[in-house]
Amino acid sequence: MDFFFEVVLGGLLAGVMYALVAIGFVLIYKASGVFNFAQGAMVLFAALTFVSLLERGLPFWLAFAITLAVMVVLAVLIERTVLRPLVGRSPITLFMATLGLSYIIEGAAQALWGAQAHGLELGVSDEPLALGGLLLSQFDLFAAATAAVLVLVLSLLFTHTRIGLSLRAVADDPLAAQAIGIRLQRVWAIVWAVAGFVGLVAGLLWGARVGVQFSLSLIVLKALPVLIIGGFTSITGAIVGGLIIGASEKVAEVYLGPIIGGGLENWFPYVLALLFLLVRPAGLFGERAIERV
Amino acid sequence: MASHPLLELQGISLSFKGVKAINDIGFSVREGDICALIGPNGAGKSSLLNIINGVYQAQQGVIRFAGTERTRMRPNEAARQGIARTFQNIALFKGMTVLDNVLTGRNLKRRSSWLEQALRTGRAPAEDNRQRESAERVIEFLRIQPWRHEVVASLPYGLQKRVELARALASEPRLLLLDEPMAGMNAREKQELSSFIVDINRDLGTTVVLIEHDIGVVMGLADQVVVLDYGRKIGDGTPAQVRRNPDVIAAYLGTHP
Numbered sequence: 001m002d003f004f005f006e007v008v009l010g011g012l013l014a015g016v017m018y019a020l021v022a023i024g025f026v027l028i029y030k031a032s033g034v035f036n037f038a039q040g041a042m043v044l045f046a047a048l049t050f051v052s053l054l055e056r057g058l059p060f061w062l063a064f065a066i067t068l069a070v071m072v073v074l075a076v077l078i079e080r081t082v083l084r085p086l087v088g089r090s091p092i093t094l095f096m097a098t099l100g101l102s103y104i105i106e107g108a109a110q111a112l113w114g115a116q117a118h119g120l121e122l123g124v125s126d127e128p129l130a131l132g133g134l135l136l137s138q139f140d141l142f143a144a145a146t147a148a149v150l151v152l153v154l155s156l157l158f159t160h161t162r163i164g165l166s167l168r169a170v171a172d173d174p175l176a177a178q179a180i181g182i183r184l185q186r187v188w189a190i191v192w193a194v195a196g197f198v199g200l201v202a203g204l205l206w207g208a209r210v211g212v213q214f215s216l217s218l219i220v221l222k223a224l225p226v227l228i229i230g231g232f233t234s235i236t237g238a239i240v241g242g243l244i245i246g247a248s249e250k251v252a253e254v255y256l257g258p259i260i261g262g263g264l265e266n267w268f269p270y271v272l273a274l275l276f277l278l279v280r281p282a283g284l285f286g287e288r289a290i291e292r293v
Numbered sequence: 294m295a296s297h298p299l300l301e302l303q304g305i306s307l308s309f310k311g312v313k314a315i316n317d318i319g320f321s322v323r324e325g326d327i328c329a330l331i332g333p334n335g336a337g338k339s340s341l342l343n344i345i346n347g348v349y350q351a352q353q354g355v356i357r358f359a360g361t362e363r364t365r366m367r368p369n370e371a372a373r374q375g376i377a378r379t380f381q382n383i384a385l386f387k388g389m390t391v392l393d394n395v396l397t398g399r400n401l402k403r404r405s406s407w408l409e410q411a412l413r414t415g416r417a418p419a420e421d422n423r424q425r426e427s428a429e430r431v432i433e434f435l436r437i438q439p440w441r442h443e444v445v446a447s448l449p450y451g452l453q454k455r456v457e458l459a460r461a462l463a464s465e466p467r468l469l470l471l472d473e474p475m476a477g478m479n480a481r482e483k484q485e486l487s488s489f490i491v492d493i494n495r496d497l498g499t500t501v502v503l504i505e506h507d508i509g510v511v512m513g514l515a516d517q518v519v520v521l522d523y524g525r526k527i528g529d530g531t532p533a534q535v536r537r538n539p540d541v542i543a544a545y546l547g548t549h550p
Contacts, residue, residue: 160417161410162403169386169397176384179346180464181372181401287388 006134007254008247013140015246016147017205021219022226022238023154024198029232031167031191032083034094040220041105042196046071047203047212051120052113064200071196074105079189087174087184106217117213122204143205147239150201154194154235163190225273231286240284245269298357299324299500300345300468305354307340314340315351316524322517324467327494327501329511332521333544338504339381341521342470345502346378347371359467373401377466379457381473381504387446391437391456394445395428398463402427431463435489451482455489462493469493471503475510483507487514512536520544 021043028036049070053063082097124142128135158164169177170187178184206216230241252268276283298321307315315337322328330338343349345356347366356363358374366374377398386394402424409415432441435455440448445456454474461469474490475483487510493499505511511518512532520528520541528534528541535541 156411157407160413161407162400163407165393165397165400168389168393169400172386172388173384175348175368176380176386177397178368179348179372179378179380179384180398180460181369182397183369 002133004251006136007250009134009136010140011247011250012243013137013144013246014250015243016140016144016239017202017209017242018222018226018245019239019242020143020147020150020198020202020205021223022230022242023151023235024195024202025223025227026232026235026238027154027191027195027198029227031171031188032094033091033171034098035227035232036195037095037098037220038102038105039195039199039223040217041102041109042071042074042199043203043206043219044212044214044217045074045105045109045203046196046200047120047207047216048109048113048118050200050204051118051207051212054120055118067200068197071200072193075192075196076189078192079185083188083192084185102217102220106214110214115214117211118207120204120207120212122208124208126209139209146201146205150198151235151239154198157194158235163187167191222269225269227283228273229276229283231283233287234283234285237283237285245272248272297324298322299359300502301357302341302345303355303357305341305344305351305356307337307344307349307351313524315344317354318521318524318526319354320519320526320529322468322500322502324500325494325498326516327490327503327514328517328519329515330502330504330519330521331506331508331511335523336521337524338521339472342378342472342502342504345371345468346376346470372464375465375467376470377461377464377468378470379454379461379472379474381476383450383453383457385445385453385457385460388444390442390444391448391459392428392432392441394456395431395459395463396424398431398460399424399427401464427465428463431459434492435459435462451478454478455486458486458489462497462499465497466499469499469501471501473504473506475505475507483510490514 021039024039024042025036028034028039046067050063050067053066054060058066078101082101083094086094086097124139126137126139129138129141158167166177166182166187169180169182170184174184203212203216206219210216226238226241226245228241229244230237230239249265249268253262253264257264301321303319305315305318306313318337318341330341332338340349344351347368347370350365354364358376386397389397403410403420405416405420409417432438435458437452437455437459440452445453448456458471458474471490475486478486490501490503491514494501515532518528518530518532518535519526520535520538522544527544528538530538
């Protein structure tokens with residue numbers, strides 16, 4: 001039985017890593033109703049910038065601060081050059097724009113810092129730690145704690161402040177939001193900057209785990225089932241979705257793997273997401289569309 | 294005639310790809326008046342309203358609001374200067390409750406910093422209460438209390454129109470622009486909304502510019518009527534003056550007075 005708990009807990013902690021990526025998507029989806037395909041590229045860009053600065057001898061915090069500044073500048077640039085000209089266009093247009101954006105950011109990352117893979121050491125060992133008879137990864141615990149702090153800060157920022165209400169207003173109807181005095185451009189720049197910050201944190205943790213390399217941008221695909229299960233509009237949903245995916249894929253791998261063959265982890269989340277789409281299309285915490293007919 | 298104009302338009306022209314939507318229009322609205330814009334479909338009424346609130350930029354002409362002159366302005370700047378509006382096809386935040394919608398109208402009135410708001414310290418808590426109280430006052434004023442926690446999308450059309458008016462009012466505007474506030478309403482609802490507009494105008498001193506098709510409603514409500522036809526102004530004056538204007542009669546009211 002201990003082994004089962006170990007598997008589940010290990011899965012939950014891994015799920016936190018998925019949730020971290022998913023939160024970046026939720027932020028932008030909430031503010032503009034767009035699935036930002038470029039989020040993965042932003043994660044790669046942030047991690048690559050950070051690790052390159054570190055390798056040039058900068059101390060950790062300075063590298064972090066500079067990378068954060070770069071992400072903010074990137075957000076402002078995206079708002080100016082991509083979002084502003086496309087105000088009022090359909091979500092699919094904006095989605096296509098983010099698709100193009102992801103290639104530009106990936107290209108820029110490689111043009112700036114080169115295409116080779118980097119190792120990243122955050123100073124947290126991946127040694128298992130015995131806690132109450134269960135073996136848990138120290139690194140996973142650290143990642144979970146980081147995610148918890150991040151979520152706390154985000155929820156303080158977005159539920160109690162004017163920015164929070166502006167955000168929802170902008171997502172709902174940009175034209176009306178402008179008419180009541182909300183600065184659309186500023187709200188978008190803020191949201192993309194925060195999404196860039198979340199991408200940086202996710203990039204550091206993922207980079208430390210699997211190395212900073214091009215495939216980092218593919219975690220977009222791993223975030224998709226998390227979002228479908230949790231709902232695109234809820235940070236809580238992203239976390240719960242991440243936990244569900246993490247735990248269920250590990251349990252499936254360990255207990256179903258021997259029966260129907262290994263490598264279950266790679267496709268199980270998508271099957272789960274598909275089932276959710278059939279039963280609960282808005283996800284566990286997503287806003288269901290209400291329409292008068 | 295003592296009060297000076299709050300809003301003055303001079304030589305406003307707007308064209309879309311060479312088609313003149315508005316041709317050299319000028320008029321002024323005195324502070325505290327209700328001004329109605331009337332005219333057949335396509336006369337340029339909505340375009341004119343959109344220019345006043347900055348959704349469109351006029352290619353020619355000057356707008357003077359509260360003493361300051363301007364040629365271009367964005368909607369959010371207009372809101373900051375005290376111009377609020379409603380839209381012809383309701384532009385509410387459909388996924389939010391009535392109360393939240395009205396609260397967004399008060400967003401500009403917040404003075405505490407986002408850090409204070411996030412941590413609920415300093416000026417933020419007292420301000421939250423004030424915001425809430427003002428929103429509730431507006432909700433009470435327009436008698437939509439029973440629905441204040443309902444999601445807007447689930448409300449009937451007439452009520453949504455009233456919620457939109459509430460959101461506009463929550464910003465305590467000096468000038469309120471209403472684009473066909475009574476479209477699609479029955480006689481009783483029109484009556485009700487007219488009395489709300491009169492209350493807003495009298496009790497709060499808000500200047501109102503509105504577009505309306507129902508001539509009966511307009512004549513009873515407005516202090517000033519501006520008549521547009523094919524992007525030009527063909528009449529301007531009190532309801533009684535406009536009713537006697539032969540151009541207006543020909544273009545809009547039909548050949549028989």
